[in-house]
Amino acid sequence: MGLHPVDFVLALVVASLATALVLLDRLVLSAFAKMYADFGSEAVLPLVTRAVLAHVTPLGGAAGAIAIAVAGVFARKSGKGGMAVGLFLGGIALAIGAVGLSMYGLYAPMFELAGKVKP
Numbered sequence: 001m002g003l004h005p006v007d008f009v010l011a012l013v014v015a016s017l018a019t020a021l022v023l024l025d026r027l028v029l030s031a032f033a034k035m036y037a038d039f040g041s042e043a044v045l046p047l048v049t050r051a052v053l054a055h056v057t058p059l060g061g062a063a064g065a066i067a068i069a070v071a072g073v074f075a076r077k078s079g080k081g082g083m084a085v086g087l088f089l090g091g092i093a094l095a096i097g098a099v100g101l102s103m104y105g106l107y108a109p110m111f112e113l114a115g116k117v118k119p
Contacts, residue, residue, distance in 0.1 A: 017095035061098020
């Protein structure tokens with residue numbers, strides 16, 4: 001049994017989001033890491049920020065989304081169309097969540113600093 005055309009579209013969305021996560025990791029993280037290094041060694045970054053800067057969130061999200069999408073391909077090949085679509089959608093949800101968590105993690109120290117500003 002072959003892949004359904006919807007599978008190709010969903011796989012393309014997963015691949016696009018995973019690519020965005022990898023590009024975020026490779027092109028953006030270094031600028032944020034340098035900026036947070038300028039905060040000083042005594043600055044304690046939030047856990048989510050440390051996870052993003054350690055490449056766990058963006059690369060883990062990309063790898064997880066791709067793995068779930070590949071499981072969707074195997075589910076389609078074995079004749080389980082509903083499960084395949086669910087797996088593809090799960091991969092999309094994981095990738096979107098990883099993008100959101102990565103973006104929040106990069107800006108969390110700034111949100112924390114903004115909360116400490118006194119008028």
